Amino acid sequence: MTDLLLNERELRFQLYELLDTEALLQRPRYAEHDRGVFDASLTTARQVAAEFFAPHNAKGDANEPTFDGERVHMIPETKAAWDAFAAAGFLAAQHDFADGGLQLPEVVLRACMAYFNAANIASVAYPFLSIGAANLVKAFADVKLRERFLPPMLEGRFSGTMALTEPGQGSALGDLRTLARPADDGTYRIFGQKMFISGGDHELTENIVHMVLARIEGAPAGTKGISLFLVPKFLVNADGSVGLRNDVALAGLLHKMGYRNTTSTVLGFGERDGAVGYLVGEAHQGLSYMFQMMNEARIGVGLGAASLAYQSYIHALDYARQRPQGRHPNNKNPLTPQARIVEHADVRRMLLQQKVYAEGSLALCLYASSLVEDAHTATTELERRNAAELLDMLTPVVKTWSSRYGLLASEIGIQVLGGAGYTREYPLEQYYRDNRLNPIHEGTEGIQAIDLLGRKLGSRGGDGYRLFVAEVLATLLVANNDIHCAPLAALLADALGILEQVTTSLQEQVAADATLGLANATPYLDLFGRVVVGWLWLRQALLASRTLSATQGSETDFYQGKLQAAHYFMTWELASLESQARLLTDANHIAYYMRDSWF
Numbered sequence: 001m002t003d004l005l006l007n008e009r010e011l012r013f014q015l016y017e018l019l020d021t022e023a024l025l026q027r028p029r030y031a032e033h034d035r036g037v038f039d040a041s042l043t044t045a046r047q048v049a050a051e052f053f054a055p056h057n058a059k060g061d062a063n064e065p066t067f068d069g070e071r072v073h074m075i076p077e078t079k080a081a082w083d084a085f086a087a088a089g090f091l092a093a094q095h096d097f098a099d100g101g102l103q104l105p106e107v108v109l110r111a112c113m114a115y116f117n118a119a120n121i122a123s124v125a126y127p128f129l130s131i132g133a134a135n136l137v138k139a140f141a142d143v144k145l146r147e148r149f150l151p152p153m154l155e156g157r158f159s160g161t162m163a164l165t166e167p168g169q170g171s172a173l174g175d176l177r178t179l180a181r182p183a184d185d186g187t188y189r190i191f192g193q194k195m196f197i198s199g200g201d202h203e204l205t206e207n208i209v210h211m212v213l214a215r216i217e218g219a220p221a222g223t224k225g226i227s228l229f230l231v232p233k234f235l236v237n238a239d240g241s242v243g244l245r246n247d248v249a250l251a252g253l254l255h256k257m258g259y260r261n262t263t264s265t266v267l268g269f270g271e272r273d274g275a276v277g278y279l280v281g282e283a284h285q286g287l288s289y290m291f292q293m294m295n296e297a298r299i300g301v302g303l304g305a306a307s308l309a310y311q312s313y314i315h316a317l318d319y320a321r322q323r324p325q326g327r328h329p330n331n332k333n334p335l336t337p338q339a340r341i342v343e344h345a346d347v348r349r350m351l352l353q354q355k356v357y358a359e360g361s362l363a364l365c366l367y368a369s370s371l372v373e374d375a376h377t378a379t380t381e382l383e384r385r386n387a388a389e390l391l392d393m394l395t396p397v398v399k400t401w402s403s404r405y406g407l408l409a410s411e412i413g414i415q416v417l418g419g420a421g422y423t424r425e426y427p428l429e430q431y432y433r434d435n436r437l438n439p440i441h442e443g444t445e446g447i448q449a450i451d452l453l454g455r456k457l458g459s460r461g462g463d464g465y466r467l468f469v470a471e472v473l474a475t476l477l478v479a480n481n482d483i484h485c486a487p488l489a490a491l492l493a494d495a496l497g498i499l500e501q502v503t504t505s506l507q508e509q510v511a512a513d514a515t516l517g518l519a520n521a522t523p524y525l526d527l528f529g530r531v532v533v534g535w536l537w538l539r540q541a542l543l544a545s546r547t548l549s550a551t552q553g554s555e556t557d558f559y560q561g562k563l564q565a566a567h568y569f570m571t572w573e574l575a576s577l578e579s580q581a582r583l584l585t586d587a588n589h590i591a592y593y594m595r596d597s598w599f
């Protein structure tokens with residue numbers, strides 16, 4: 001069963017039919033590429049993922065890294081996987097040719113990452129974080145720092161982390177306490193403890209570059225006083241060679257439910273005389289810089305959840321097609337062969353639910369990645385700005401919907417297998433445990449919901465929200481004239497109307513009283529997410545409807561499946577929107593008024 005790795009046909013559909021990825025070739029940045037380059041990258045990603053990542057997914061889970069007080073030990077396959085990832089050029093894939101990169105579009109790189117996530121989410125966390133850290137260095141570090149640290153990060157000699165969380169603060173970054181004291185030579189000495197830092201220690205690379213949020217002595221309280229520092233595990237000499245150990249110590253490893261082959265570290269900075277840290281960009285602007293990495297990581301976390309959802313779906317499907325059990329209710333003859341469980345209505349329902357969540361979240365995350373791309377390389381300034389605003393508004397939805405429903409797809413996968421799903425002989429239980437992290441890290445569901453309702457919806461006069469509504473209306477206009485899609489369009493139009501009403505009502509509630517108004521932010525985000533994914537399912541249905549008549553065999557099945565799934569999503573998943581919306585517009589605050597002492 002280990003050869004089941006996403007689905008090439010699905011990824012091709014997402015990239016080249018749902019998104020017009022080939023059109024990127026018209027942009028000057030990609031003028032030297034052709035479709036073959038994109039396809040070759042995907043093929044390489046699939047091969048490297050299958051050969052170097054998938055085979056040790058279960059082994060890494062069963063043999064998590066250990067710390068003997070001096071060194072971290074982990075299974076050797078992890079290092080081979082890191083090396084293969086770096087050798088294939090994926091660490092530098094997005095970067096300029098001049099920097100040794102491949103100038104691969106964001107959306108193609110993320111589609112490649114889906115293969116790695118699907119193969120082994122824990123081992124790919126090291127390169128995933130390193131790509132984000134390198135992007136941060138590239139965007140905000142000064143030339144000297146960039147020249148010293150970026151090339152080895154892109155080559156795979158140095159890896160990277162993001163170090164935000166502390167023992168005393170997780171969601172509330174404004175309260176972080178790690179201190180940065182200016183030194184005479186223009187660098188800083190960092191003092192404090194960071195917790196939950198993924199990839200914070202290991203021996204996969206010569207050096208680890210920590211991107212650390214800290215407060216310069218005397219800086220204002222709250223988020224405005226936070227700066228960003230580059231703090232290497234080993235100091236780097238002027239000639240680029242790795243020098244003395246910096247004052248960054250591993251205090252211990254955390255033991256997790258999933259993602260076990262990723263080290264989760266507690267790091268002590270400055271337990272001796274202070275860890276040498278280099279200020280990145282300007283003082284007190286650290287959080288705004290870090291948001292670049294966090295936003296990138298939020299889409300990446302969503303994509304991780306979508307990839308695990310997809311794995312859970314195809315493994316459950318594979319099992320259901322083989323497992324004989326029981327007979328149809330109207331067949332009372334025990335002498336007839338048993339039905340395969342895929343034939344049972346309840347199992348089909350579960351598989352279809354998994355399909356709409358897995359393919360819906362994949363579509364959502366790749367769409368978001370295409371917006372990242374457009375925000376950087378779209379032809380006109382207006383297109384770039386619109387993409388950036390849409391992306392900014394949708395990021396909490398992308399992260400949260402994919403994490404919540406991706407996890408649900410993994411959970412349903414266990415149910416499809418029955419008892420087998422609960423055993424470690426099958427990968428479903430690991431997918432579930434791994435996927436359980438995604439609604440937590442990179443900002444919990446509750447924090448994303450407050451971000452959407454309290455900040456993103458109204459930012460820049462609500463442009464992002466208006467752009468989204470305009471996109472949906474444009475799709476509805478086309479779908480209304482399509483024989484298969486017109487009934488689905490009517491359902492989505494109703495859902496959009498509900499979203500509009502709820503949004504207006506909640507914005508008024510927030511303006512009147514932020515605490516009460518934000519009390520139901522999470523169910524609002526959920527409702528919002530279902531409309532967004534409903535829109536993406538309608539777009540998939542439209543493509544299927546247009547293409548079906550010209551297809552045969554497995555291609556007909558593929559598009560027929562898309563239509564059926566879109567139908568299911570619109571009728572079943574959007575059905576409860578109205579009652580959920582009423583609770584929100586009625587300002588139902590039952591949970592808020594529950595008192596601590598009544599629990």
Ligand SMILES: Cc1cc2nc3c(=O)[nH]c(=O)nc-3n(C[C@H](O)[C@H](O)[C@H](O)COP(=O)(O)OP(=O)(O)OC[C@H]3O[C@@H](n4cnc5c(N)ncnc54)[C@H](O)[C@@H]3O)c2cc1C
Nearest residue numbers: 162163164165169170171196197198441442443444446447
């Ligand atoms: C496996 C793993 C890997 C991680 N990797 C990294 C990493 O590489 N780098 C890094 O810096 N961090 C990392 N983290 C930390 C992660 O981002 C935090 O765990 C997360 O942001 C939540 O913070 P917390 O755990 O302190 O929970 P808390 O902030 O204590 O939250 C607990 C609960 O309270 C809710 N809550 C908190 N504040 C509010 C509020 N104002 N309004 C409403 N609800 C609220 C939350 O939604 C949550 O349900 C990782 C965590 C894990 C588990």
